């Protein structure tokens with residue numbers, strides 16, 4: 001059973017390199033650490049500490065995916081400080097900061113689904129939420145900027161990041177602040193963590209799922225809870241667990257896995273339930289065209305409204321209104 005496997009996996013030798021996304025670096029500014037790319041089985045220098053990322057340099061390896069660049073693990077703190085400095089910089093505008101924040105977060109959130117060391121991945125991801133909240137506190141246009149960068153693709157880590165950004169926005173409108181807002185953001189970011197234990201072919205399937213595949217997919221809230229239950233309440237609170245375990249419940253009582261109804265559903269999970277559906281409807285999959293944000297919300301309101309908390313649904317409108325005003 002995977003519980004036993006997970007427990008065994010709690011001590012890991014440190015890897016020599018960690019992935020960074022190249023778009024998290026600001027071009028034409030010297031970087032304070034070496035950057036590597038992988039060629040064959042080897043890591044070779046792409047950029048040396050003190051050199052700048054130039055257009056020419058970017059062109060040279062433009063066939064490389066943005067997430068196939070590496071730094072030495074020992075430089076992780078330097079990289080983290082570099083990102084924090086950029087986010088605080090007076091020289092960069094909110095759009096540039098949003099790109100740096102989103103791109104630097106993606107590699108971390110990807111680890112939630114791919115790293116064998118789930119404890120470390122959860123801990124690193126919590127920082128992402130703190131960064132988002134700080135950015136939203138500092139920049140009135142932060143939400144709009146961040147969501148404008150959404151790729152609307154179906155990778156679970158992209159989806160998780162978008163759901164957490166929407167949930168932070170929705171949570172603030174609904175009055176969440178401080179530690180509670182942070183828990184909501186973390187719960188939203190971890191809501192699909194159980195998909196680590198669903199076959200990747202089912203998750204990335206280019207078409208509707210068969211009944212058997214659906215039954216596998218629908219186990220992810222339980223798998224997620226089992227993963228989160230390995231950690232104590234000070235690290236993973238009950239609010240975070242509820243976002244994961246209850247995000248597919250429906251106000252009508254026809255959701256899963258517990259068939260909870262109405263007020264039985266945790267208030268934070270009600271927020272994640274809506275932002276999760278909203279993001280799914282606005283995301284492109286090969287077999288359906290994505291809906292525009294307003295169309296998606298109207299669709300939810302017309303066809304699915306009974307499944308959601310009415311106050312949460314109303315608040316979602318004000319978010320979209322804000323986004324529209326900002327764009």
Ligand SMILES: [Fe+2]
Nearest residue numbers: 191192220247
């Ligand atoms: Fe889910």
Ligand SMILES: [Fe+2]
Nearest residue numbers: 159191192276
């Ligand atoms: Fe989801």
